[in-house]
Amino acid sequence: MSKPKLAYYLAGGCGGCDIAVVDLSEALVDVALQLDIVFWAPTVADVKYKDLEAMPDGSIDVGLFSGNVRNSEHEHIAKVLRQKCKVLIAFGICASCGGIKGLVNLHTTEQLLEKAYINTFSTDNPEKILPQTTVVVDGKYELTLPTLMDARALDQVVKVDYYIGGCPPYHEHIAKAFTALLSGQLPPPGSWITMGKAVCEVCDRNPVLKGKPKKLATEVKRTIDGAPSEDGCLLEEGYLCLGPVTQGDCGAKCPSANIPCRGCGGPIPGVKDFGLRAISAIASMLDNEELVDKIPDPVHLFYRYTLPSSFLGKRIKR
Numbered sequence: 001m002s003k004p005k006l007a008y009y010l011a012g013g014c015g016g017c018d019i020a021v022v023d024l025s026e027a028l029v030d031v032a033l034q035l036d037i038v039f040w041a042p043t044v045a046d047v048k049y050k051d052l053e054a055m056p057d058g059s060i061d062v063g064l065f066s067g068n069v070r071n072s073e074h075e076h077i078a079k080v081l082r083q084k085c086k087v088l089i090a091f092g093i094c095a096s097c098g099g100i101k102g103l104v105n106l107h108t109t110e111q112l113l114e115k116a117y118i119n120t121f122s123t124d125n126p127e128k129i130l131p132q133t134t135v136v137v138d139g140k141y142e143l144t145l146p147t148l149m150d151a152r153a154l155d156q157v158v159k160v161d162y163y164i165g166g167c168p169p170y171h172e173h174i175a176k177a178f179t180a181l182l183s184g185q186l187p188p189p190g191s192w193i194t195m196g197k198a199v200c201e202v203c204d205r206n207p208v209l210k211g212k213p214k215k216l217a218t219e220v221k222r223t224i225d226g227a228p229s230e231d232g233c234l235l236e237e238g239y240l241c242l243g244p245v246t247q248g249d250c251g252a253k254c255p256s257a258n259i260p261c262r263g264c265g266g267p268i269p270g271v272k273d274f275g276l277r278a279i280s281a282i283a284s285m286l287d288n289e290e291l292v293d294k295i296p297d298p299v300h301l302f303y304r305y306t307l308p309s310s311f312l313g314k315r316i317k318r
């Protein structure tokens with residue numbers, strides 16, 4: 001029997017999701033032996049886009065798409081992969097919701113280019129040259145480069161069959177997802193591949209799991225304001241932990257290291273707008289209204305990983 005064919009593409013991401021797959025360690029060998037990897041660009045295999053484009057439609061069993069859709073090249077490959085793959089998975093929070101790189105939508109492309117290529121302290125660019133979309137090399141070869149766009153989650157471009165959260169996805173969760181894929185035991189199309197529990201539900205700091213009620217926070221703190229206790233609920237202590245609304249497939253890694261959950265696992269099932277639900281959850285855990293004004297940098301706190309897929313989507317200036 002032929003092995004299932006797998007394609008992997010890194011679009012507007014950092015490569016951390018690729019490294020998370022390598023983090024499977026020895027299990028990676030088992031996974032690799034069970035799959036026929038036909039495309040893994042641009043990080044692992046030197047496969048050309050034209051090779052992918054030439055494959056018959058529907059000939060790839062599973063496509064993993066990591067990173068968000070940030071330029072015309074990502075958009076093109078997203079559409080090609082949708083045609084070629086029977087199952088297309090948004091792999092990691094960038095592909096699923098736009099990710100931390102989706103915060104670019106708070107600025108215009110012009111502002112971002114000016115900041116990156118002209119205004120940084122380390123930039124020496126007196127002629128204010130910005131990246132071009134077409135360049136003629138040696139006076140005869142025209143090189144066309146991708147056009148920047150607002151950041152989008154994959155499902156804002158093509159239909160997505162499944163979502164896997166995490167920045168990057170936790171390697172043990174990836175192993176479970178591959179097992180589900182290879183055995184065909186998948187949830188209904190359109191679902192997240194998740195164990196379906198919030199970070200709070202798997203967190204050793206949760207007083208509710210020890211039969212005690214959760215107390216309201218009487219102050220708002222940041223981790224730079226001092227170390228939290230070793231085992232108390234961070235939210236009770238005033239650290240704005242997003243564990244109540246985040247999928248806990250990582251096993252509550254951050255709270256176990258004294259760091260509030262920042263929401264990279266993606267929204268718990270049934271939540272359409274992570275940021276809105278997070279605002280509601282945190283507000284309900286504060287002792288009084290005055291504390292709301294003390295929440296530092298709410299957009300980056302509540303929409304850190306999900307701005308493009310949220311109802312806000314991007315900053316609009318009129």
Ligand code: SF4
Nearest residue numbers: 013014016092094167
């Ligand atoms: S989800 Fe995180 S690790 Fe994966 S590509 Fe995006 S930023 Fe990198």
Ligand code: SF4
Nearest residue numbers: 200203233234241243
């Ligand atoms: S709010 Fe954070 S620290 Fe508290 S139980 Fe939930 S995940 Fe753990």
Ligand code: SF4
Nearest residue numbers: 250254261262264265
């Ligand atoms: S605790 Fe939250 S931020 Fe940390 S890895 Fe888990 S889901 Fe991501």
